[in-house]
Amino acid sequence: MRASDRAYSVLREEILDGVLAPGVVLAEVEQAARLGVSRTPLREALSRLTADGLVSSHAGRGVVVTEVSIARIGELFEVRAALEEQAARLAARRRDPAVFEALRQDLLGANELLERDDPARHEYYALVARLDAAIDDAVQNPFLVSTLAGVRTHVARIRRLSHDDPGRLREAAREHLMIVDAIVDGSESLAAHATQLHLHRSLKNILGSIERNPR
Structure with missing residues (x-):
């Protein structure tokens, strides 16, 4: 499994399970280290999660887990x-x-x-x-x-x-x-x-x- 796919799978599951709650900031350096991947595949994973509507970018905060409406x-x-x-x-x-x-x-x-x-x-x-x-x-x-x-x-x-x-x-x-x-x-x-x-x-x-x- 590619590093970006693995990062995407883990982050997606954590968001759906509520481990990563709405409003949590997904800092690139921290998440890359935690998941054991470099920042490039992490960015690919975050891009896919953005397309899913599970995270969004906020000026001054970075990538944040979206709220549930x-x-x-x-x-x-x-x-x-x-x-x-x-x-x-x-x-x-x-x-x-x-x-x-x-x-x-x-x-x-x-x-x-x-x-x-x-x-x-x-x-x-x-x-x-x-x-x-x-x-x-x-x-x-x-x-x-x-x-x-x-x-x-x-x-x-x-x-x-x-x-x-x-x-x-x-x-x-x-x-x-x-x-x-x-x-x-x-x-x-x-x-x-x-x-x-x-x-x-x-x-x-x-x-x-x-x-x-x-x-």
Whole structure:
């Protein structure tokens, strides 16, 4: 892996996980030393993060981790719904049933993952990421997939603002299973509807969590 790719991957993950909080200044010398890269690949990584909307340049401060706009969550989910629902339709149309059959079996064990001693829910979210990747592969539309990837980046940051509710996560696992069932069956309308339901409940949960736990 190139040094710039490695720096980008580490910084992106730290921003999405909240390790690098909004407003943190990413000083070139300090970050290059911390990541074990020279300043040139670090600048390349920061340029990519700027394109992602995760950092921005400020005169007199340098590169800063961007704030998360709570006020615009609804707008983000409007875009996400349009893209995710279309992706589900296309996945149901073009899928390899065997791929989603395997995911269905894994989702049936999602509750077991949620009961493990894993406060960050790494295994559960890794399973969700596999589902996203399978849908992306089935879509066979690089323009849709690349646009959706940018939206998911910001959704991941927003999710960190809400507090994981075990009950909601189990409910979400059932919703993911509904989406997979529809894709396996090749039902475009049902896949889109199940996706719409999941996103509606996800948005409602995030807004409710932020309201109950303002920061």
